[in-house]
Amino acid sequence: MTAIAITGASRGLGAHLLSQVQCDPEVSRIVAIDDAPPAPELVADERVVFVQRTAAQGWEDAFRDHRVEVAVHAGLSEPLRDRAREEARNLGGTRRFLAACHAAGARIVCFVSSAAAYGAAPDNADYAFEGAPLRPNRGFPHADDAARAEALCYEYAAAHPDVCLQIVRVPPVIGPSVAESFWTRLLARRLYLAPWGHEPVLQLVHEDDATRAIWRLVKQERVGVFNVAGDGYVTISQVARLLGGRIVRLPALLLRLVAWLAWRLGRGEVPPGFVDYLLHPWLINPTKIKADAMFVFRYDTPRALLDWVEARDEAGRGRRGLVAAPIDDDAEDLDDDEVFEDADDDALDDAALDAALDAVTLPLDPDVPADPAALASDGAPDEREASPIPSASAPEGEDDGAAERVAS
Numbered sequence: 001m002t003a004i005a006i007t008g009a010s011r012g013l014g015a016h017l018l019s020q021v022q023c024d025p026e027v028s029r030i031v032a033i034d035d036a037p038p039a040p041e042l043v044a045d046e047r048v049v050f051v052q053r054t055a056a057q058g059w060e061d062a063f064r065d066h067r068v069e070v071a072v073h074a075g076l077s078e079p080l081r082d083r084a085r086e087e088a089r090n091l092g093g094t095r096r097f098l099a100a101c102h103a104a105g106a107r108i109v110c111f112v113s114s115a116a117a118y119g120a121a122p123d124n125a126d127y128a129f130e131g132a133p134l135r136p137n138r139g140f141p142h143a144d145d146a147a148r149a150e151a152l153c154y155e156y157a158a159a160h161p162d163v164c165l166q167i168v169r170v171p172p173v174i175g176p177s178v179a180e181s182f183w184t185r186l187l188a189r190r191l192y193l194a195p196w197g198h199e200p201v202l203q204l205v206h207e208d209d210a211t212r213a214i215w216r217l218v219k220q221e222r223v224g225v226f227n228v229a230g231d232g233y234v235t236i237s238q239v240a241r242l243l244g245g246r247i248v249r250l251p252a253l254l255l256r257l258v259a260w261l262a263w264r265l266g267r268g269e270v271p272p273g274f275v276d277y278l279l280h281p282w283l284i285n286p287t288k289i290k291a292d293a294m295f296v297f298r299y300d301t302p303r304a305l306l307d308w309v310e311a312r313d314e315a316g317r318g319r320r321g322l323v324a325a326p327i328d329d330d331a332e333d334l335d336d337d338e339v340f341e342d343a344d345d346d347a348l349d350d351a352a353l354d355a356a357l358d359a360v361t362l363p364l365d366p367d368v369p370a371d372p373a374a375l376a377s378d379g380a381p382d383e384r385e386a387s388p389i390p391s392a393s394a395p396e397g398e399d400d401g402a403a404e405r406v407a408s
Helices: 012-021 061-063 082-102 141-159 182-187 206-220 236-243 252-264 271-277 287-292 299-316 337-345 348-356 400-405
Strands: 002-007 029-034 046-053 068-075 108-114 164-170 191-193 223-226 247-249
Touching: 002 012, 002 082, 012 029, 061 141, 061 337, 068 082, 082 108, 082 141, 082 299, 108 206, 141 164, 164 206, 164 337, 164 348, 182 247, 191 236, 191 271, 206 236, 236 247, 236 299, 247 252, 252 271
Parallel strands: 002 029, 002 068, 029 046, 068 108, 108 164, 164 223, 191 247
Antiparallel strands: none
């Protein structure tokens, strides 16, 4: 029987993982940690023990008292305007998480990181493999914190060679239960600012796939770094068409100035450095988890986006709430996953996505023209962006010795 601790268990990916873990009968105790209580249905199971702590408080006693064997840190903060608070949650929280793992002697330590840690640069490969160097853009603190928190995990692995360390890098997580987050607020805007001459692309991962992937890695005790993301991507033009938004394209220099001014004046929630993530690719390749853990994604990026939009539409009409449904997935039984392999393993191309978008009915907004297609950019993506699955270069080696051992 296993005792597991989950930080950040009251919201987002952590809350969905909490519901997933409760489906496993081999789990004897679940220590849910966050600074606010989770939804009542998430703690109805008698195995769940909720510990209300902030990132500034220690968790050693909770881990030690409940003899935690598996620990998952899903408490990485979304981008915040308060830089001091963001850094305290990301780096201070990671240090306290690792200290608690040491105190309890946890044998499996899983850290949920961000794909933004790879950075966005003009010389990036189309897709980043796990061995690619981390070059986070300093102007986007969320990405920089993710890379620095990973470095703390590598140091911990070097000092605890018997520990199974797992680093899971995810792009924005989306799905029916993701009602409010930094990324959904950006997607739901009525006005999108984009660089002139570029078609920004976005990769997503469905919450069900993300939690199933994390739990499979834990169950199989896989050591290393794993990219977890849906295949393919969506363009900003497709997002605008789907959600009925307008795109305003500006020269890159002017866009940076607008972002900087909005940030300084307290009117924008997007850090100025995020502009680089609109200009350059930061897509990740999830081949390793497919091959090593025999994991099959049930959603590619376009389908994950559509699932969120449909849930948002129905919630807006009062048909259902944005509540996570537990997904019971046996890591030892791949038969159920094989059902999805033929239908879902390939990303949608632009034509297929456009057909899917046509089938989606959205509530009309009086402030938005009735024909969202007329609002899409008249500029077509370049040849690299038009391909649903661009080619990717071979992975590069890690610089850090501990990182190299973990990523193997």
